[in-house]
Amino acid sequence: MLPTETGSDTGVFSPSGFKWLSEDVYPAPVVVNQDNKTGFLFGSPIVEDKIAPQQSLQQVMSGQSPELLNGQFLIVVFDHKSGSMHVYNDRYASLPVYYDYSPEGFFLSHRHSDLVRYKRQGSGISFVAERLFETIAFQRQLLDRTLDERSRYLLPASVLRVSKNGCEHQRYWRPAFSKRDDGVVSAGGELSELLQQSMQRRMSDGRRYGIYLSGGHDSRTVLMASPQKPVCFTVGYSDNYEVGCARKIAGAAGAPFKFFEFPRDHQALVADQAAEICGGMYAIDNALFLGLADRVRQEADVVFHGHALDYLFQGMYLPAEYIKFLNRPTLLRRQTGYWSDMASQFVETIPYRLKYIDLYGLCRPEWRSRLRESMHDSAQAIIEDGRDVCCDKEDLWEYFLIHGLSRHYSWPNIGTKAIGVEQRTPAFDNDVFDFYLSLRPEHRLTAGVLRCAQLKLDRRIAMINTGNLGMPAAASPLFKTGWLMTRKLLRHVTGLQHLKAPSASDRTWPDRDLHMQSIKSYQELARQALQSEQLVDILPFFDWDRVRQVGEESFEKANGGAGLMVNLIGLHLMLKGTD
Numbered sequence: 001m002l003p004t005e006t007g008s009d010t011g012v013f014s015p016s017g018f019k020w021l022s023e024d025v026y027p028a029p030v031v032v033n034q035d036n037k038t039g040f041l042f043g044s045p046i047v048e049d050k051i052a053p054q055q056s057l058q059q060v061m062s063g064q065s066p067e068l069l070n071g072q073f074l075i076v077v078f079d080h081k082s083g084s085m086h087v088y089n090d091r092y093a094s095l096p097v098y099y100d101y102s103p104e105g106f107f108l109s110h111r112h113s114d115l116v117r118y119k120r121q122g123s124g125i126s127f128v129a130e131r132l133f134e135t136i137a138f139q140r141q142l143l144d145r146t147l148d149e150r151s152r153y154l155l156p157a158s159v160l161r162v163s164k165n166g167c168e169h170q171r172y173w174r175p176a177f178s179k180r181d182d183g184v185v186s187a188g189g190e191l192s193e194l195l196q197q198s199m200q201r202r203m204s205d206g207r208r209y210g211i212y213l214s215g216g217h218d219s220r221t222v223l224m225a226s227p228q229k230p231v232c233f234t235v236g237y238s239d240n241y242e243v244g245c246a247r248k249i250a251g252a253a254g255a256p257f258k259f260f261e262f263p264r265d266h267q268a269l270v271a272d273q274a275a276e277i278c279g280g281m282y283a284i285d286n287a288l289f290l291g292l293a294d295r296v297r298q299e300a301d302v303v304f305h306g307h308a309l310d311y312l313f314q315g316m317y318l319p320a321e322y323i324k325f326l327n328r329p330t331l332l333r334r335q336t337g338y339w340s341d342m343a344s345q346f347v348e349t350i351p352y353r354l355k356y357i358d359l360y361g362l363c364r365p366e367w368r369s370r371l372r373e374s375m376h377d378s379a380q381a382i383i384e385d386g387r388d389v390c391c392d393k394e395d396l397w398e399y400f401l402i403h404g405l406s407r408h409y410s411w412p413n414i415g416t417k418a419i420g421v422e423q424r425t426p427a428f429d430n431d432v433f434d435f436y437l438s439l440r441p442e443h444r445l446t447a448g449v450l451r452c453a454q455l456k457l458d459r460r461i462a463m464i465n466t467g468n469l470g471m472p473a474a475a476s477p478l479f480k481t482g483w484l485m486t487r488k489l490l491r492h493v494t495g496l497q498h499l500k501a502p503s504a505s506d507r508t509w510p511d512r513d514l515h516m517q518s519i520k521s522y523q524e525l526a527r528q529a530l531q532s533e534q535l536v537d538i539l540p541f542f543d544w545d546r547v548r549q550v551g552e553e554s555f556e557k558a559n560g561g562a563g564l565m566v567n568l569i570g571l572h573l574m575l576k577g578t579d
Contacts, residue, residue, distance in 0.1 A: 026422040032057050036080045042095060043073035044202070044302075044424055051205040060088060067157070067173045070201065070430045074110075084163040091173050092428045093156040094414075096406040098279075100151035101167045107151075112279030115151055117578035127538045130374035132280075133363075136567045137354055139283050139409035142378040143385075147280055155404055174388065175402065177395040180438045187443055188452020191313070191435060195225035195453065198429035202304070203228055210300030212289070212417060213257075214508060215245030215467025217314065217450065218306025222426050224457035229255035231299045234508075235289065237262050241506035242467025252461045258299065260292055267510075268521035275573035277415050283563070284570035285512065287412035293420025301422060307414055308405065308427035312436045315444035317351055317401055330481040333445055338393040343379035346400055347372075352409050354567070356513075356560030362550065367541035394441055446477045470502045513558035516565060523555045526565040529572035538575075 030041040030053045045056035047069065056069050061077055072094040077086045087108065089097060098115045099108040107118050119125040125148050135141050144153045154160055157173035180187065199222065203209055209230035213219045223232070232250040234257070236243045243259055250257040263269065267285055274287035296303060310316055315333075323332040339345040347353075360368050379400070386399035405411075405428075417423045426432070443449045454462035454474040462474035471480050484501070491500060504511040516522055529535060530548045547564070554561035 026418060026420065027053075030054050030057055032061060034058065034061055037061050037077055038080070039075060039077045041073060041075050043090070044071055044205075044422065045073040045090075046070035046201050046204075049197075049201050049204065051202070065172055066090070066159075072425060072428055076108075082163065084161065087154065087158075087160040087162070088172075089154055089156065089158055090428070091157040091175075091430070091433070092425075093154065093158075093404050093406045094425060094428050096411065097154035098146055098151060099154060099160065099167070101162065102150065106162055106167075111277065112146060112281050113276050113574055113578055114279075115146070116148075116279065116574065119148065119151070120578055129367075129539065129541055130371060132539055132571070133371050133541055134375055134378060135281060136564065137359055137375065138350070139352055139354060139567070140407050141281055142403070142407070143381055144404070153404065153407065156402075175399075175437050176434070177389065177391055177398070177437050179440055180443075184443055184448040185452050187435075187439065187449045189456050191432075191449055191453040192225070192456040194429070194432050194435055195221065195426060195457070196227070198426045198432050199225045199304075200227050201429070202302075202424045202426060207301040208299065209302050209304065210296060210421075211255075211304040213246045213250060214306070215242035215249070215465075216306070216310075217447070217454070217466065217473050218309035219304075220249050220306075220461055220464075220473065221309060221450065221454055221457065222304050222306050223249065223253050223255065224454065224461050225426070226304075229253055230304060231256045231258060233258050233260060233292070233296060233299075233303070235260045235262060235292070236508045237264060237266070237510065238505070240508075241470070241502050242508050245465055245467045248464050249461055252464065253458070256299075258295075260295060262291075265519050265521050266291070267515070268519055268525060271522075271525055271569060272573055272577065274412070274416070275570050276577055278412050278570055278574070280571050280574040281407075282409060282412045282570070283566050284412070284573070285515075285566050286410055287416045288509075289413065289416040290419065296421050303417055303421055303423050304426060305414070305417060305423065306427075307410070307425050309450065311401060311408070312427060312433075313439075313444055313450040314447040315441065318441050318445060319345065319349065319397065320445060325481075331477040331484065332481060333477070335441060335445060338397065342383060342393060342396060343376050346379045346397075347375045350400070354563050357550070357564060359564070362543055362547050362564075363541045364543050371541060398437075451476070467502060467507050512562040512566060513554065513560065516554055516562035517556065517558070522569075525569045525573075526551055526555070529565070529568040532568075532572045532575070534575045535568060535572055538571075 032039045039057045039061045041053050041057040044051050045053060047055050057075060060066055060075050066088045073090050074095040075088040095110050097108060097110055098112045100115055104122050107115060109115055116125060127147050128149055131145055131147050144155050146153060157171050159170045159172055161168040211219060211223055211230045211232055213223060213232040213234050232255050234243050234246040247257050270290040271284060273290055274284035277287050278284050319336045319338060320333045321336050322329045323334055382400055382403050383396055386396055390396045390399055414423060451474040463472040465471055466473045471483050504514055530551050536544055550561040551565055553559050554565055
């Protein structure tokens with residue numbers, strides 16, 4: 001848990017009310033006393049290309065802007081003279097912060113569940129139905145809101161000033177979308193250098209390093225960019241095809257390799273802890289990396305991973321479609337353009353929304369238009385917030401994505417990797433992020449810049465097959481489409497089943513529908529959620545008879561309902577855990 005501050009009878013803020021559970025914060029916070037101030041720093045900020053937490057904290061306490069810092073950090077400074085507190089976060093909001101100011105005092109934590117517990121045990125909490133629906137529908141919350149009316153999430157690059165007079169929020173940095181004019185190959189070469197610089201900075205303190213390595217694109221790119229070869233940790237439910245790809249990548253890099261196997265019911269076993277971490281704000285099946293801390297700590301003090309490289313550099317959320325050939329989809333993509341009403345386009349098409357089920361169809365008729373309008377209003381508010389820095393619709397679409405990166409649905413991925421060991425995110429580097437902001441959609445539509453960077457870093461590793469498609473990672477979409485068609489033709493001619501593309505069982509992440517069908521203990525958690533009176537109370541928009549029917553059907557066959565069940569399990573367990 002990050003800091004909690006409940007204030008005092010006098011309304012003066014001081015370190016005496018500042019608490020944390022050190023076993024849950026890696027690294028433990030740096031504490032500095034200077035100039036009648038006490039400062040606390042969480043994370044691993046970078047100064048002049050070196051990890052420098054103490055220097056970073058002293059600079060901010062002396063009045064320098066946090067904009068001069070690189071990397072991931074959260075800083076809390078108490079001013080003894082004024083009795084006030086200042087909170088500073090990085091431009092990625094990499095450590096999510098939830099806070100609440102009320103007559104009872106001030107509260108701040110990196111876990112929303114802590115805030116819910118605090119409010120429920122105090123004056124109470126009134127959940128907002130529209131925000132709960134938004135969280136389920138988008139698998140995340142937009143803007144700076146939480147699930148109740150008053151408490152807030154701290155947006156990136158912010159200074160939060162807290163005193164007896166209240167809270168004041170200000171941003172010290174804003175993104176700049178100045179576009180580059182060079183081609184994919186040139187940009188790819190620059191990205192390869194920037195990633196190497198990022199890893200050099202994050203390996204500048206002489207620790208023992210590890211990396212969570214999958215069989216995909218992103219973590220292998222981080223491994224290729226590393227000046228030292230970290231211990232590679234790969235997780236899965238079996239030693240399957242993706243694990244084999246990761247083992248081959250590690251071997252080609254000359255890095256040690258460790259495979260950690262999960263029990264089949266892993267997600268049910270860790271559901272309570274996952275719900276505590278997610279706090280009702282994320283789907284709990286993204287909190288995958290639980291139960292590994294003891295084994296990881298034997299090998300590494302710091303772990304890396306490939307988070308954010310996919311949605312920053314692979315164009316996975318651009319408005320685009322796959323081109324068809326002979327009425328069959330290929331791996332070639334083209335942009336589809338932007339609607340005049342971009343808020344509606346985001347609500348209706350963003351790929352990470354909860355798909356495969358008619359969510360509005362499960363709502364009571366009198367709620368449907370109200371929920372749609374609320375979703376649209378949230379998206380439109382982000383557009384308005386970005387107008388000061390966005391030059392066109394391309395920029396505004398990207399602004400949807402970067403408006404609070406720790407609000408992204410996959411943040412629990414990072415959050416659970418940080419349990420028991422320090423994690424560092426190479427993509428959360430100021431130079432790398434500025435480079436991303438300079439890219440045009442055509443640079444990212446087919447991951448061209450990232451593929452060129454991979455080939456520049458290490459062609460051998462770049463051309464090892466991925467766990468998702470079983471084809472070379474850095475191969476072009478045209479090459480992969482030809483490979484796909486040839487493989488399918490050969491399978492039909494020869495009948496050889498090994499020519500099939502990897503299935504769900506060949507990959508680390510389980511298919512939601514298949515997992516719900518096969519794990520009885522997971523089904524039992526879903527049934528408990530479906531019968532929860534607390535959920536019925538805070539989710540009044542649902543037609544619960546229909547929701548329960550969809551849930552029961554999802555236990556027997558794939559109907560797209562498993563995603564909704566995962567969200568309901570997480571909300572139910574969060575409510576139970578915060579009573």
